[in-house]
Amino acid sequence: MEIDWAKTVRSLRLRLRLKQGAMAELIGVSQTYVSRLEAGLVLPPAPVAEAIMRLAEDPRTRSLFDDLRATVDHSPFPCLLLQTGPDGPSVEAASADMARDFLANNRQIHDAPALDRLISDLDALTRQGLLEGNILGASAVWVDRYRSDRFWQVRYTPIRDETGASFIHITLAGLADSPAARAAANDAAPRIERFNGS
Incomplete structure (x- = not known):
């Protein structure tokens, strides 16, 4: 199944109650890049996608x-x-x-x-x-x-x-x-x- 990166990044950021800048620090990109990800303007390269998925799958950050x-x-x-x-x-x-x-x-x-x-x-x-x-x-x-x-x-x-x-x-x-x-x-x-x- 293809991942909707805009939805994934936005819902993860909202769930963690993070501003875009704080989310950017966690996944190793700029705040502007997070904004572009959430808008669906870019797709994350493999290292960024892996960082997002690690954060999303961490039991400490997973939502109900x-x-x-x-x-x-x-x-x-x-x-x-x-x-x-x-x-x-x-x-x-x-x-x-x-x-x-x-x-x-x-x-x-x-x-x-x-x-x-x-x-x-x-x-x-x-x-x-x-x-x-x-x-x-x-x-x-x-x-x-x-x-x-x-x-x-x-x-x-x-x-x-x-x-x-x-x-x-x-x-x-x-x-x-x-x-x-x-x-x-x-x-x-x-x-x-x-x-x-x-």
């Missing part, structure tokens, strides 16, 4: 969001972290099972037919305020598009990183075929849990 992203990447269960944006959600991280079984090793959810229900749920949840900070989470039951005897309990959790960017953490858990699972899978909309308990 970085830990969440790593948890998704290394999960033995199907899970996904989507970043929201004006062009729709994009994959930030995906477990190996999610990438193989649902994304077909593609990083775009709109190109993954197995995720049609996810896209539909996200559209409905967004209209209900998922990204506005008043929804704690939501859940739904899906029937597998390719195997009608396999069901998934799906959990949607909105989160923000240290820069305020919006993400949605999605986890799937297999359910046994049962009348209750079949009835729940027929529900048109996910169940929403709001912060006020409604």
Whole structure:
């Protein structure tokens, strides 16, 4: 996966609560160079990229969001972290099972037919305020598009990183075929849990 250096440097600097000059000292460049990196005007040469990654991966400087992203990447269960944006959600991280079984090793959810229900749920949840900070989470039951005897309990959790960017953490858990699972899978909309308990 290609690194977005502008985003990486800016989020790292904000997380560490550093001014550009202090960040520049830590990675061995000038303040002007950090400014240009954050603006996406330059790509770091190998030694600078290595210094940035060492700083980002140091457990003492890693954010909770970085830990969440790593948890998704290394999960033995199907899970996904989507970043929201004006062009729709994009994959930030995906477990190996999610990438193989649902994304077909593609990083775009709109190109993954197995995720049609996810896209539909996200559209409905967004209209209900998922990204506005008043929804704690939501859940739904899906029937597998390719195997009608396999069901998934799906959990949607909105989160923000240290820069305020919006993400949605999605986890799937297999359910046994049962009348209750079949009835729940027929529900048109996910169940929403709001912060006020409604």
